[in-house]
């Protein structure tokens with residue numbers, strides 16, 4: 237990906253930090269029949285990339301060509317989702333994937349998620365977005381949540397709308 241985007245080694249090192257990575261294990265408890273709930277509502281990840289390892293239960297759905305597609309669990313297989321940071325770095329060439337998680341009615345679901353971020357102080361340069369650091373992006377998301385009740389995300393940094 238870095239090669240495709242013609243990033244120089246210094247840029248890729250700062251964009252693809254190892255020190256800021258985060259692993260999150262999530263358990264989605266089953267819900268009773270007749271009840272409707274989402275394990276995770278529609279969102280894109282603020283990461284560079286997110287690597288998902290899901291169990292056999294399933295429930296993850298991605299939005300593609302105006303349709304929600306279930307991501308079928310395949311044993312020993314990871315799912316790599318493109319995050320908002322790659323979208324910005326690639327000047328929208330790569331698009332962060334909208335996804336959500338449906339809750340299962342028969343059993344709990346467990347997923348392990350590894351989020352890759354840029355260095356928090358690394359300046360993201362893009363022709364489509366104003367320069368920002370991941371630290372600023374994260375702070376803006378937090379502020380959006382407190383003031384608006386939802387996260388605007390990368391579109392809030394867009395240069396021309």
Ligand SMILES: O=C(O)CCC(=O)C(=O)O
Nearest residue numbers: 262276288296337347349
């Ligand atoms: O549990 C999953 O499959 C995905 C979780 C997710 O989208 C997230 O934590 O951002």
Ligand SMILES: [Fe+2]
Nearest residue numbers: 279280281335
């Ligand atoms: Fe996600």
